[in-house]
Amino acid sequence: MGAKIAAIEYALPIREVTNEELSLEYPEWTVEKIFNKTGIRSRHIAGSDETASDLACSAAEKLFALGRARKSDIDFLLYCTQSPDYPLPTTACLIQERLGLPTTCGALDFNLGCSGFVYGLALAKGLVETGSADNVLLLTGETYSKYINAGDRSVRTIFGDAAAATLISGDGATGEAIGPFVYGTDGAGAKNLIVPAGGSRQARDSRTAQEHRDESGCIRSENDLYMNGSEIFTFTLKAVPMAISALYEKSGITAESVDLFVFHQANKFMLDTLRKKCQIPEEKFVITMENIGNTVSSTIPIALKDAEDSGKLKKGMHVLLTGFGVGYSWAACMVEW
Amino acid sequence: MKKSELYANLEVILELEPGTIRGDEELESFADWNSLALISFIAFVDGTLNISLSPQELQRAKTVGDLTNAVRAKIED
Numbered sequence: 001m002g003a004k005i006a007a008i009e010y011a012l013p014i015r016e017v018t019n020e021e022l023s024l025e026y027p028e029w030t031v032e033k034i035f036n037k038t039g040i041r042s043r044h045i046a047g048s049d050e051t052a053s054d055l056a057c058s059a060a061e062k063l064f065a066l067g068r069a070r071k072s073d074i075d076f077l078l079y080c081t082q083s084p085d086y087p088l089p090t091t092a093c094l095i096q097e098r099l100g101l102p103t104t105c106g107a108l109d110f111n112l113g114c115s116g117f118v119y120g121l122a123l124a125k126g127l128v129e130t131g132s133a134d135n136v137l138l139l140t141g142e143t144y145s146k147y148i149n150a151g152d153r154s155v156r157t158i159f160g161d162a163a164a165a166t167l168i169s170g171d172g173a174t175g176e177a178i179g180p181f182v183y184g185t186d187g188a189g190a191k192n193l194i195v196p197a198g199g200s201r202q203a204r205d206s207r208t209a210q211e212h213r214d215e216s217g218c219i220r221s222e223n224d225l226y227m228n229g230s231e232i233f234t235f236t237l238k239a240v241p242m243a244i245s246a247l248y249e250k251s252g253i254t255a256e257s258v259d260l261f262v263f264h265q266a267n268k269f270m271l272d273t274l275r276k277k278c279q280i281p282e283e284k285f286v287i288t289m290e291n292i293g294n295t296v297s298s299t300i301p302i303a304l305k306d307a308e309d310s311g312k313l314k315k316g317m318h319v320l321l322t323g324f325g326v327g328y329s330w331a332a333c334m335v336e337w
Numbered sequence: 338m339k340k341s342e343l344y345a346n347l348e349v350i351l352e353l354e355p356g357t358i359r360g361d362e363e364l365e366s367f368a369d370w371n372s373l374a375l376i377s378f379i380a381f382v383d384g385t386l387n388i389s390l391s392p393q394e395l396q397r398a399k400t401v402g403d404l405t406n407a408v409r410a411k412i413e414d
Contacts, residue, residue, distance in 0.1 A: 037373055154372065216371050230392035233376045237383055273380045 001170035003128035003136075004177040005121075005335060007068035008305040010164040010298060011058035012044040016291075019157075026153045034157050039268020043160030043293030046143045052083040053091050055163035056141035057098050062165065064099075069135065069167045071100055076133035077107040078123055080116035080140045080297045082326070083147075084109060095139065106133065113193070114264045114325030116140055116297030117164075118181070118333050121321075124168035125178045138166040140297035144225060147195050149211065151219030155227050158267055160293030164301035177336040182246045189235055189328035192228040197221075236270060236324055241278050243322060243332045251334050258284065258334075259317035260307065264324055265289040265299035286312065297323070313337055338386060340405060346385075347401065350377040362401050382408055 019034040019041055035041055046055065056079065063069050079092040092107035101107075106127075112119055117140055124136040141163035148155050171177065197208035208222035220226060240263070248255060261280050263271055268287060275285045288306045295302060300321055307313035317337045324330035344358040351369045364370045375395055382388050388411045398404050 228392075229372050230375050230379065230395075234379055234389065234392055237380070238389060269376070269380070273384065276384060 001129060001131070002175055002177050003125040003168050004171040005304075005337070006135075006167040006169040006171070007063055007066075008164060008166045008301045008308075009059050009062035009066065009068065010162060010302045010305055011055045011062065012160075012162050012292065013046040013050060013055065015045050015047060016042045017045050018042040022153070022157055025150075029153065029157075037267075037269065038157050038293075039271070039287065040158065040160075040289055040291075040293045042291050043158075044162060045145045046161040050143070051085055052081050052141035052143045052161070052163060053079075053085050053095055053098075055143070055161065056081070056139040056165065057095060059141075059163045059165035060095075060099055060137060060139060063137075063167060069137070072102060073135045074101050074137045075105050076124075076127050076136045077101060077105055078120050078136060078138045079107070079109045080112055080120050080138070081109060081142060082111055082113055082296070083141070083143045084111075092139075101137070112329055113142075113296050113327070114266065114294075114299070115323035115327065115329040115331050117166075117264075117300040118321055118323040118331040119183075119329075120166070120297075121168065121178055121333060121335070122181050122183075122331070128168060128170045134170050136168045138168060140164050140166075140301060142296040142298060144296060147225040149218075149220040149224040151211070151213075152224065154216065154218045154229060155225055158294045159225075160295050162292065162295035162298040162302060164298040164305070166301050175336070179333055180247070180250050181331060181333040182243050182250060184239055184243055184324075184328070184330040186235075186239075186328045189231065192231040192235070192328075193226070193326040195223070195225050197223050232325065233270060235328055236266070237273065237277065239328070239330050240274055240322055240324055240332075243324075243330055244278055244320065247320065247332045247334065253318065253334060255279065257318060258320045260284055260286060260313055260319045262286045262300055262303045262307065262319055262321050264322065265292075265303055266294055266325065296325075299323075308337075338408075343405060343408065344401070346381050347378065347404070350374050350381070358401055360401050360405065364398060364400060364404070378404065386412070388412065 019031040127133040144159040322332035
């Protein structure tokens, strides 16, 4: 039985942080300069007692409330996050209980960032097409803001918090509506996007909490998110075009026959550069991050949902998805909408 | 690519008046020389010359001339 994306909904925290607010904190960066460098005007930031799983549950409840899915039909829950509620238990188990999903439902977390949605689709497709599950609820949820030092403008201007809920179901069709996939992993880049302290390798203590100012004037400690933007950029510039070429070869699809390209919404400058390098026409390329920011694993489902709502994404279209970032980890796939 | 084209693009990246760059300027003398400018320069060279420059080698550059040499070295590789 062929797996298909049946529905997507997403949830954003209520609080918005605008470029005007950030510009007051970083006077050397004007409102327009922040927008010109990132393509972002505002981003939503979770409240102090609001977790990624809270957002994920809100997104899932929207899906159920709109009648796009029934709780009793969900037989597998996949939760992609790097912001779990606890080191253990698995947050997906807590979400199963909160959403009231059947206790016969399988549930697991997986820890990926910007590539997570595409990997989640691959896992869901595997579950459905092997007959292991009929209706997979794929949740992506992230609150990077909680890892970000208030003094680190390099990441604070880019990242926003969000969650998305995607239903992947068997549709009885014989054709391949999700896939094929290509994957990539290079752990040599792990140090370039990392929260160094807080896991088993390095516990948080008074030393890791010490803040320092880097050569760009950004302040952070080892308890905070660190991103080497130029290294991430050059990795992306190399890995993504190669992955897309590999996907064309594997799928037999030509660039011209792809109707829409939905890339991880990293930042506008990176997307514009990738679009030109991959020779993708502007009208086939989705950029939808102006009032949301980079929401890590949720950017692709949010972009798909917005593109569908705006009429840019229509039934039957062939869509190329690619996610890339922290790990390094990347993946690309085709989806028939 | 001519040096003048490279300089003209650097002037756009660094938000300088056209004709400002002569080639011997210290990069740190430019207010807008930062990691974002570095990324923009990498993207420009990648897009126009199809050359991949690593951030590490560019971070060692002290002057505009060092940047030019980094690009030239790649062309000659």
